[in-house]
Amino acid sequence: MTDTTAEISRALPYLRQYARALTGSQASGDNYAAATLEAILSDRSLLEDATSTRAALFRTFHGIWISSGAPVAGDEAGLAARAQKHMAGLTGNTREALLLHTLLDFTFAEVAEIMGLDPVEAHELVETARREMADAVAGSVMIIEDESIIAMDLEALVSDMGHRVTGIARTHAEAVKLAGEELPDLILADIQLADNSSGIEAVNEVMQDLGKRPVIFITAFPERLLSGERKEPAFLIPKPYTQEKVRSAVSQAMFFASTETLSA
Known part of the structure; x- marks a missing residue:
């Protein structure tokens, strides 16, 4: 249990960074990270059947993120409003896959595990994200x-x-x-x-x-x-x-x- 807690503690700053990148807001990202920790505390089985505690943590987050509709607030202005507009044009799940693979160093197999895909799908999502972003701006x-x-x-x-x-x-x-x-x-x-x-x-x-x-x-x-x-x-x-x-x-x-x- 102690080792698992230490692994979660080491991964938590990067989970918060990931959540922040997805939501465009530190406060919103931290809320998602907190909800992830609460879910694990109430149901330790969420850590089971994962290749690592880190992957299990992000997998739990992803389940909460998807169930909430992966929102960016629609009443924002300025930069956040631009983010909302741009996100509407992206293929679903592409940004999550790209962040997980390139910025957080998860392998395609781990991305697939976190997002409930197979590794080929994970690879395709990352490549799609790269193309769409490169062509857009x-x-x-x-x-x-x-x-x-x-x-x-x-x-x-x-x-x-x-x-x-x-x-x-x-x-x-x-x-x-x-x-x-x-x-x-x-x-x-x-x-x-x-x-x-x-x-x-x-x-x-x-x-x-x-x-x-x-x-x-x-x-x-x-x-x-x-x-x-x-x-x-x-x-x-x-x-x-x-x-x-x-x-x-x-x-x-x-x-x-x-x-x-x-x-x-």
Whole structure:
């Protein structure tokens, strides 16, 4: 029992991140995560017949998510309203499968287990999501990254996807200046910058001055930003990152435009 509790505790921050990405709201995502834990506490059999406790946790969440109709609030405005509109045009279950596979590193077999599919269906859903998102939206991206090689790699990845890079900032001040010159549709930001300034603070200042934008943060310590103590990013890429994770996060953040500001 102790081992199972520890496994659930380790997986919980990522379940909350997943729920946040699906709903577009930290509060709503946390409600779904809490409902998942309550369901498991009241019925421990939900953990049985799973390949892992982590898979069982996400499988339980998925059952609750589907039974509720996978909602994004229809009375939202701004970014959340854009998310609602975009979601209506997606093939069912594609976004869930893509998130599970690319951002949370579940295999196709595990995605199938979580979603009640077979692995071939899971693979097809992920590929469908990639096509639909890539074909739907192209925009401008600002990169905040102080390591030149990583910045160049990210720029190439984003450009290859059909998006335009407005520029690369290495410090807080450069980021604010660059955003003021051309407002991006999406911000891709490291946490720690060249002058020891904070990428989080830079993003917050940009949003305070110019309005909310979808944001993807990159960090070597993702758990520090998934503590539940403050607003959290829906799209958080751990270092070292993979190109697949970056492409998936950029496609989804650009497509749904539902990420809220992360408070520093």
